[in-house]
Amino acid sequence: MQPSLFPAAVPQTFTVSKLTFQIRKLLEENEILQDVWVQGEISNLSRPASGHVYFTLKDTNASLKCVMWKTSAARLNLPLRDGMAVEVHGKIGVYEPAGQYQLYADQIRGVGEGALYQEFMRLKAMLEAEGLFDPDRKKNIPELPHKIGIVTSATGAALRDMLNTLRRRLPLVEVILAPSPVQGTEAPSALVKAINTLDDKQLDVIILARGGGSIEDLWAFNDERVVRTVADTMTPIICGVGHETDFTLCDFAADLRAPTPTAAAELATQITVLDLQAEVQTYKTRLASATVNLIAEQKASLASLTAQLRYLSPARLIQSERQRVDELSRRAFMSIAYRVNLQKNHFEGTQKRLEAVSPLAVLARGYAVVTRKADGGVVSRVAQASDVMKVRVSDGEFEVKK
Amino acid sequence: MPKASTKKTEKNVEDLSYEEALAELEQVVSALENEQSQLEDAIRLFERGQALAARCGVLLEAAELKVKQVVGEEVMAFEEESE
Numbered sequence: 001m002q003p004s005l006f007p008a009a010v011p012q013t014f015t016v017s018k019l020t021f022q023i024r025k026l027l028e029e030n031e032i033l034q035d036v037w038v039q040g041e042i043s044n045l046s047r048p049a050s051g052h053v054y055f056t057l058k059d060t061n062a063s064l065k066c067v068m069w070k071t072s073a074a075r076l077n078l079p080l081r082d083g084m085a086v087e088v089h090g091k092i093g094v095y096e097p098a099g100q101y102q103l104y105a106d107q108i109r110g111v112g113e114g115a116l117y118q119e120f121m122r123l124k125a126m127l128e129a130e131g132l133f134d135p136d137r138k139k140n141i142p143e144l145p146h147k148i149g150i151v152t153s154a155t156g157a158a159l160r161d162m163l164n165t166l167r168r169r170l171p172l173v174e175v176i177l178a179p180s181p182v183q184g185t186e187a188p189s190a191l192v193k194a195i196n197t198l199d200d201k202q203l204d205v206i207i208l209a210r211g212g213g214s215i216e217d218l219w220a221f222n223d224e225r226v227v228r229t230v231a232d233t234m235t236p237i238i239c240g241v242g243h244e245t246d247f248t249l250c251d252f253a254a255d256l257r258a259p260t261p262t263a264a265a266e267l268a269t270q271i272t273v274l275d276l277q278a279e280v281q282t283y284k285t286r287l288a289s290a291t292v293n294l295i296a297e298q299k300a301s302l303a304s305l306t307a308q309l310r311y312l313s314p315a316r317l318i319q320s321e322r323q324r325v326d327e328l329s330r331r332a333f334m335s336i337a338y339r340v341n342l343q344k345n346h347f348e349g350t351q352k353r354l355e356a357v358s359p360l361a362v363l364a365r366g367y368a369v370v371t372r373k374a375d376g377g378v379v380s381r382v383a384q385a386s387d388v389m390k391v392r393v394s395d396g397e398f399e400v401k402k
Numbered sequence: 403m404p405k406a407s408t409k410k411t412e413k414n415v416e417d418l419s420y421e422e423a424l425a426e427l428e429q430v431v432s433a434l435e436n437e438q439s440q441l442e443d444a445i446r447l448f449e450r451g452q453a454l455a456a457r458c459g460v461l462l463e464a465a466e467l468k469v470k471q472v473v474g475e476e477v478m479a480f481e482e483e484s485e
Contacts, residue, residue, distance in 0.1 A: 163469060174468045174470070176479055177470070197472050272464050273465065277462050286431045286435065287452065287455065290431060291447075294444045
């Protein structure tokens with residue numbers, strides 16, 4: 001039977017657009033549908049160049065088209081794969097050109113994460129209330145450790161990264177590794193035992209570390225026993241679990257939280273071998289300049305002593321004595337000369353007086369002295385004359401015969 | 403007389419750990435800087451200081467990370483996986 005084109009009671013006719021709009025309005029006004037977690041398995045995963053992510057979420061009986069815009073996709077911290085069981089958060093909307101309702105997703109997490117997250121928050125609140133995370137419980141991390149304990153898996157990349165970092169930054173340290181499984185059911189008790197073992201070893205610092213992983217992988221680090229052990233160690237403890245964005249309760253309980261294992265190794269070695277080398281160099285410089293100064297001081301005091309010695313030297317004394325001698329000798333000479341002069345004058349006077357009374361002066365007046373040649377006797381009377389006599393006159397003598 | 407006491411306890415530089423050598427180097431430098439030493443003592447201190455600084459340098463250059471592991475109650479050598 002064909003439906004009549006013109007039935008008696010004519011219902012309203014919609015355009016497709018209008019109807020689709022009505023449907024969309026219906027869905028978008030529903031609060032539950034606008035803030036919903038949906039659990040299912042990923043299929044038909046597609047990531048075109050646009051950066052948006054398209055997939056279908058399905059379970060045994062139904063499927064749901066999903067879109068995740070580029071900005072939300074960039075914040076994903078688990079790699080999506082077809083067949084993966086996930087919980088997707090978002091809002092239901094309608095893609096009008098295809099007449100299709102779909103989930104506009106903004107978060108995706110592994111199945112079970114939701115429950116774990118609840119547990120995480122409960123435990124965090126409880127331990128926080130107990131004061132386990134109080135800042136005044138935190139111990140200082142030594143700047144220059146000698147012994148570093150490491151609790152991590154003996155086989156992971158995290159250990160290798162940390163050892164390489166320590167080797168590069170401060171190869172002087174001794175590392176004591178307490179290997180422990182870092183995930184799985186045995187992990188918590190093994191971690192507790194490893195931490196306690198190292199805590200007894202008189203170490204400067206302990207690093208508790210694990211590479212990145214899903215929240216389930218990191219779960220051992222949210223185990224109450226492990227968190228309490230971390231909070232109670234005597235030794236300062238640095239927690240470097242997962243990646244930058246992962247937080248575990250051990251991070252809150254530890255004395256210092258590092259974003260990664262490598263960063264934990266860096267924070268454990270605040271002073272590096274380069275700093276130490278610079279320190280030694282500084283000492284070398286101070287040593288040299290102190291010695292140079294000291295020698296300069298010694299030289300200066302030697303120079304001043306030499307000057308003093310020169311001042312006190314007998315050479316100076318001799319010099320001045322010599323001067324005195326010179327002076328005395330000059331005075332002696334002058335006084336002698338005066339005396340000689342005096343004597344000379346006196347002598348000349350006397351000589352003149354002598355001359356005045358000299359017989360020679362009589363002779364000069366024409367008198368002569370006659371002496372016998374034989375015996376030199378003066379002839380002053382005739383009887384005294386001899387055959388040959390000498391006659392002395394003023395300028396000489398001659399012989400005469402009687 | 404701190405000089406006499408350092409002399410008495412002076413160990414062979416080669417036997418000193420990094421920390422010991424550095425601590426003594428620090429002492430030697432401040433002795434040289436602050437005390438009125440005899441020239442002979444000063445030169446001896448300087449030589450000692452140089453030897454200590456050289457020792458520190460060598461230890462820093464040659465240092466190799468020592469890695470041990472706890473196995474049960476024992477601490478033993480740890481063989482790293484080669485890369």
